[in-house]
Amino acid sequence: MDFLQALLFFFLSAVRLSADNANSKARSCLDVRQFYSGKGFTLNGVPQTEISGEHLRICPQGYTCCTSAMEETLSNLSRREFEGLVREAGRSLQASLNTQYRSFDTYFTDLLNRSERSLQESFLATLGSLYSKNAPVFQDLYADLRRYYRGSAVNLEETLNDFWARLLERLFKASSLLQYTLTDDYLECVAKQTETLRPFGDVPRDLKPKVTRAFVAARSFVQGLTVSGEVVRKVSQVPLSPECTRAMMKLVYCPHCRGLASVKPCANYCRNVMKGCLANQADLDTEWQNLIDTMLQVASSFSADPSVDVVIYSLPIRISEAILYMQENTEVFTSKVFQACGTPRVADTQISGSEERKKRVNPASTAMEYKPSPTVGVPLEMQISDVSSKLREMQQYWVQLPAALCNSKVAAGAAGDKCWNGMTKARYLPEVMGDGLASQINNPEVEIDITKPDMTIRQQIMQLKIMTNRLRNALNGNDVDFQDASDDISGSGSGMCTGESCARSGPRVIVPKTDSTRYYNPPENKKVKGTGTQTHPSILLPLLSLATLLLRR
Numbered sequence: 001m002d003f004l005q006a007l008l009f010f011f012l013s014a015v016r017l018s019a020d021n022a023n024s025k026a027r028s029c030l031d032v033r034q035f036y037s038g039k040g041f042t043l044n045g046v047p048q049t050e051i052s053g054e055h056l057r058i059c060p061q062g063y064t065c066c067t068s069a070m071e072e073t074l075s076n077l078s079r080r081e082f083e084g085l086v087r088e089a090g091r092s093l094q095a096s097l098n099t100q101y102r103s104f105d106t107y108f109t110d111l112l113n114r115s116e117r118s119l120q121e122s123f124l125a126t127l128g129s130l131y132s133k134n135a136p137v138f139q140d141l142y143a144d145l146r147r148y149y150r151g152s153a154v155n156l157e158e159t160l161n162d163f164w165a166r167l168l169e170r171l172f173k174a175s176s177l178l179q180y181t182l183t184d185d186y187l188e189c190v191a192k193q194t195e196t197l198r199p200f201g202d203v204p205r206d207l208k209p210k211v212t213r214a215f216v217a218a219r220s221f222v223q224g225l226t227v228s229g230e231v232v233r234k235v236s237q238v239p240l241s242p243e244c245t246r247a248m249m250k251l252v253y254c255p256h257c258r259g260l261a262s263v264k265p266c267a268n269y270c271r272n273v274m275k276g277c278l279a280n281q282a283d284l285d286t287e288w289q290n291l292i293d294t295m296l297q298v299a300s301s302f303s304a305d306p307s308v309d310v311v312i313y314s315l316p317i318r319i320s321e322a323i324l325y326m327q328e329n330t331e332v333f334t335s336k337v338f339q340a341c342g343t344p345r346v347a348d349t350q351i352s353g354s355e356e357r358k359k360r361v362n363p364a365s366t367a368m369e370y371k372p373s374p375t376v377g378v379p380l381e382m383q384i385s386d387v388s389s390k391l392r393e394m395q396q397y398w399v400q401l402p403a404a405l406c407n408s409k410v411a412a413g414a415a416g417d418k419c420w421n422g423m424t425k426a427r428y429l430p431e432v433m434g435d436g437l438a439s440q441i442n443n444p445e446v447e448i449d450i451t452k453p454d455m456t457i458r459q460q461i462m463q464l465k466i467m468t469n470r471l472r473n474a475l476n477g478n479d480v481d482f483q484d485a486s487d488d489i490s491g492s493g494s495g496m497c498t499g500e501s502c503a504r505s506g507p508r509v510i511v512p513k514t515d516s517t518r519y520y521n522p523p524e525n526k527k528v529k530g531t532g533t534q535t536h537p538s539i540l541l542p543l544l545s546l547a548t549l550l551l552r553r
Contacts (some may be wrong), residue, residue: 001024029065029263032256041073050259058246059254060423066257074256075249079240082248082277089401090236093394094229101225107383108149108218111312116142119316126320134170137163139393145211148279149219156212156479164204164322165191171323172337175330181345189341197340199333200322207318213477214311217298220474224295227467231288231460235281238456243447244277255420263412266419266428269445270411275433276446280454282435284398287464292395294471299384299391301475309380399435 009253009437045067053064056071119138123131131138141163148154169187182190193199210460240248251265251273275282304310326333412419417427422445433443437450473479 027259032065032260035256035261039077045069058249059257062258064257074253075245078248078252079245083240087236090232091192093232093397096390096394097229098388101222104383104387105222107379110532111309112142112146115312115315128176131455137166137170145215148215151314156215160208160211164200165194166332166404168194168199173506186341186344190337193337193340197333197336201325201536202338203318203322209477210306210311214308216474216477217301219310220471221295221298224467227463231463233461235457238454240277247273247277248445250422260420260425263420263425265404265411266421267411268432269421269428270406270447271402271432272443275435276440279437279440279448280400280403280457283434283437284461287461288398289395291464292391294468296388296391297529298471298474299388301379303384495522
């Protein structure tokens with residue numbers, strides 16, 4: 001009898017325990033239903049109370065409020081939100097680059113315009129009809145300089161040589177040789193004497209390297225800003241891999257399925273997910289920093305003696321000096337031309353001496369004195385200071401991005417033990433991985449085949465290398481052989497676009513001819529799992545609110 005009583009007591013106790021466990025496990029899914037509905041999804045099929053989680057493929061298989069369909073839906077949502085977050089971060093960086101481009105472009109084009117206006121006003125006053133009749137020679141020079149700066153296939157050296165040759169023809173024709181008939185062939189012979197007879201003295205030789213250095217540097221600099229923005233745009237559009245989609249779902253929405261919606265992800269757990277999913281992007285870091293470093297050097301070279309603004313704004317003065325030199329040495333030069341090209345035929349109609357004197361130019365009237373304003377260098381110094389500051393801020397963008405996405409508003413403290421570690425609310429023990437694809441070999445959160453780098457990003461790394469080499473050439477005033485490759489680089493959008501607005505008159509991007517493209521060669525047969533730097537507030541601050549939106553409960 002005692003045995004039967006004991007057995008009955010045990011049975012009743014087991015029933016009560018089972019009922020208590022059932023009641024404790026069958027918790028309400030009201031919070032999850034509200035969250036799921038708030039995301040815009042239908043509540044059809046969403047359980048009212050927790051169910052067994054054997055069906056889950058990404059989240060831990062404990063009791064859950066998520067069905068298989070909900071898990072898939074939330075997984076796709078996490079992918080879209082993360083890709084949108086990366087694109088938005090890229091647009092913030094593009095906006096900064098675009099601002100720098102517009103600022104420098106406005107300054108440089110205004111400098112050219114003021115230089116040309118100065119030439120027109122001063123030459124019209126000093127040369128009178130001689131300038132008016134030959135104004136296209138000077139206008140064409142400035143037009144070609146603008147076209148070169150904008151990226152057209154203009155040979156800068158030939159442009160300058162052609163200007164001096166055309167100017168020599170016009171001045172020689174308007175000189176004291178009015179008693180001669182000067183045919184086109186004869187004037188062509190005269191133009192060919194520009195280099196050997198040096199009718200303009202040392203001005204052309206002295207001016208050429210200065211103008212070349214200034215314009216090569218300016219064009220390369222704005223192209224560097226353009227290429228940088230285009231690289232950011234293309235890299236920011238790289239889709240998330242299936243492995244990263246799983247990792248993002250587990251990081252962001254699995255806590256909801258486990259009833260831990262209010263628990264933040266552990267900081268190091270979040271960083272490992274981000275470093276894994278942004279591993280290919282982090283491989284841009286070396287060449288990105290090289291490009292920024294070189295752009296900073298080019299920006300600094302703008303103020304080197306003679307500075308860019310002095311070279312461009314003194315063009316009218318230097319051309320005036322050249323004209324004055326020729327007028328003062330007309331007889332000597334004419335004699336040498338007669339020796340080289342022969343004596344031209346005497347004209348049938350002679351012009352009277354009084355008419356001839358009227359057409360002569362007073363040499364003294366062509367002398368112009370360059371007196372720079374005490375503040376002439378201030379705008380340039382401000383430009384250099386501002387652009388250099390902004391470029392330094394974005395120099396470590398690609399390796400700062402994971403940490404920025406895992407800021408304190410999104411993830412718990414690094415040493416916290418009350419955070420989501422991918423399985424439950426507990427401390428996260430694995431160490432944080434390094435930056436880049438190769439460093440993800442032991443990443444415990446994301447499966448990545450490091451032998452298969454993203455080709456879109458590898459191509460952009462090559463574009464960064466090409467642009468860096470172009471800028472290094474520009475530092476020495478050297479241009480390189482270019483082909484118009486704007487279609488290859490710009491694709492369907494401009495790196496200088498912000499939102500729906502783009503710069504309408506930006507320079508075309510042209511890059512050096514290359515025989516082949518070299519890509520990253522990772523270790524063989526290494527399929528592994530995988531894919532804290534101080535974050536600069538100016539560039540990455542907008543990411544804080546964006547990341548908060550991504551992981552908002």
